[in-house]
Amino acid sequence: MASKDSPSVTMVENTAAAFSAVTQGPLHDLSKFPERLRGKRILLCTESFGPVNGVSRTTLMLVNHLRAHGANVAVVAPHNHTKVNTFVPTVVSESPSIDDVPLNPEIRIHGYPLPFNPELSIVYPVRLSALYARTFNGHKPDLIYLASPASLGFQVMLQVRQQPAENQIPVLANFQTDLSGYCAILFPAPFSDFAVYCFAQVEGFLFRHPSVQTIFYPSRFVRRYLEKNRVAPEKMQLLRRGVNTEMFNPTRRNEMLRQTLAPSGEIILVCVARIAGEKGFNFLADVATELDRRGLAFKLYIVGGNRNTAVEDEVKALFSDLVQKGKVIFAGFQVGETLAESYASADMFLHCSITETFGLVVLESMASGVPVIARDEGGPSDIVDHGATGFLVPPADLEGFVNKVLLLVGDTDLRWKMASEARRQACEATWDKINNTVAWRMLDAIDKREAALDEAQFEELAEEDEQESAREREPLLGYPSGTKLTTAEMVAAQKKLEPPSSWQTWAQSIDTSLVDARLTAGLGIILGFWGIVGVYLIFIKAALYLKGRVRVM
Template sequence: MDPVPSSSTFPDALRGKRILLCTESFGPVNGVSRTTLMLVNHLRSNGANVVVVAPHTGETTFVPTPTPAPTSTAAVPKLGPAPTADIRIHGYPLPYNPELSIVYPVRLSVLYQRSFGAVPDLIYLASPASLGFQVMLQLRQQPAERQIPIICNFQTDLAGYCAILFPPPFSNIAVLAFAKVQSFLFNHASIKTIFYPSRFVRRYLEEQRVQPDKLDVLQRGVDTKLFNPARRSDELRKEIAPKGEIVLICVSRLAGEKGFGFLADAAKELDARGLSFKLYIVGGNRNTAVETDIKQSFEPLTQQGKVIFAGFRTGDALAASYASADIFLHCSITETFGLVVLESMASGVPVVARDEGGPSDIVRNGETGYLTPPADLGAFVDKVVALATDDALRKTASANARRQAEEATWDRINNKVAWRMAETIDQSQRERAELHARNKAVPQDGGHQGQSGPEDRPAQGGTSPGDVVQAQISDMRLAGGILAISATWVAVGAYLVFIKLGMYVKEAVRNWFTSGGTR
């Protein structure tokens, strides 16, 4: 990709443009959705016309706060009637994470009508999955003159999640299916840019044979005012560690793919080595059965008061939790970036992480924390003990972490996206104008004009054998894509039903034993 202009400014050309932003989750649900929310607020506050399409579930529906008026002094075009609201669509909530859903079929034309009442200038897909796949597949069916440019932000390793959550051979089938689907969709001409957050993700996309000129690195920013060492709370520390124990923290959704099995083993090893610590785990899961399983894996340390589950935290409470800790422990190996790592560093808390995925590009080993081999529990525990028992080392790492985080601002990150959007829209408009001019240049009698070749002319009055073959090939590819996506979601859906039944039975058995075998 060509370098974008200075990310210190917002492109005037994007003000008033219609952007349809489709995301698999929206709001303060996780790092990915918080990143999307920051982008939406930035675009709107600078005059871009953004409508968000996202699923809602029965468990929770996030309603964004009103967007502030544009802060720029540049003139903002009048947009006419504003879109009524962001669009919430229905889906089947995932048993392990009800905040996320498999979106039911939705027509792109309906989204156009409900959003702007017209075709948008650009479509932005945040972490494309069930919703993003549908959008990309439907756009493939449109003729060239009706193609809308797409920018994707690849933030979620779906294949990695499947490899962890599904047992063999289902995991192998799911990983292969996702790879085929993503390769099929991402290689289409309508996909202009795929942002990726780390080298780990780029390698994966290159393995799917995505064209290198479409790939552009996009890391994340952090709110250094909110996440700040000044948020450290002596009161909270006394509540967590009344005897002055070292405070270890983990901020994550409670789910199997987040590495909690590894974290539980690490906590037990730290206890066996005699380290005086408290492990403060911030996060939860709307599915109580999943949350209960995670908590039980830390026994007996939880009963002994060495592991504390704080539940969900947001805003000031979350910032205080980070800043009041001494060391952040990151055990997930499926993170494409790892926003919590950057938030911890902004809070002046060094990080010990497994050297896999996004955190490998964030943590500067030996400076802002440590990276250890993903499967080496002993090395992970060694680094935690080293930081916990050396105040000077921990203080130096804390200062280094804060300095590094101060280099990553949301304005610069989001302006980079905005410039790419503006350039993509401009390029798309020029290409459509050239296509329109070529079509107009073709005489109605079917003759030649100028240097236009057969490939420049629409079919007149009939269809050549070559056109028929080309159409059949196109139909076969489209059918293959539909079949692959359908098979993927049918398999996932069937397995989700199986999981839900299993969790229901497990919860019933647990309740039966808890009640002493009586009703």
């Protein structure tokens, strides 16, 4: 019998996994938005909010959904160094503020763009109080949401945990990027092992704190990673992504595009991904080379790019022979209807990345009525229903991957059957239900904190009443004249009225200093790690520049 994680997992199991979020935590009607979340202040911090990638698209959908239903969402993100494809939320406020609290503000903070992916930045040190001041005019948010936390999210979580318990704003995090997986690929050994270890320790340390109420995860692959880092199961909630089934639709199939790409009726294979080494292009190049060796008449249409032209050129060099033969075509960045047509006009979608926590492009391909062949690692393992909507192949099985492509090439009926089932399954993933899942979790976290504050306030009032009653029973030095007190009572009463001694004041200052020291040390560790990464990335950037100069000469 197949194992739970094998490609032969049944459709019933996949469907149950996809919607298991409904049964986690308090039961809510996910077809409805929680009314009491209207007007709540939400500080949303994201590592990117502008370039076209799956995380940014998912975050934008959530921001628009929350704002459309009346939540006050402040977006904090690094500056967009690419200067193109900037997202503009569709929901804007009619008035700039209510009661001196800005509505739906968006602020950009400074950071250093990563050389291999300028869409992401290492954010410079920022204080949480400064974020409160710049977003809600100094008012604290009701909740903090971290989209794929990295350099910005780590700083926010660390500073929240250093606050007194009554000042700790509840945090929800969406784990959407496998940073440790990227490190394992981008860094040479033994630095890769060290980087993976550091990320695991930092993430586990931050995620385990009580202030972090929920960690959304997109696949079993990510859940296993969180469990390994000892994150409490009750904090974790499965959260799939939705897909725009009107935009990504089989009706977008463009026969003119197909004729342009494959004038002789060649099979059209499409791959949509950022052009970077961690996206599995080495494997894809080997697949294409083997298909060519076996004599298949095909066109591989690669959609995507990289703002760092040196990285893009390095990947393109892997396909140079096939490009010259006209079998591989690089389309560059695409968005909107152009991208939708590229999906729908293909015969099958090839996904070779093994670092995806979800793989939104896989779902978009399925919505476009195109079967998927993917390596069985990461998020796509939970999206593709093996044998029904496509095929999952062991990550290192090049021959198996090629054989699945040839199988679908030779069996048109199977290909169309998979295309129909892929579309049907994709239509079940609606953004409204997914974003309402997040909204209800937000309200649950806010309600939990307000209940804890009410309980603490009640206990404080009860304690004050008790102290007042004690003072009335034992007014100490305020006894009416004639009241006789023992010597011990007189000494105890006198001590209570005396100001704290110098050593007591010194001890209190030490305690405050320790809190500041812990915050400074924690930030130092995180920023030190980012500093080491930055130095290494500067080295990579210089090496790519020199390599590009040599190539030109």
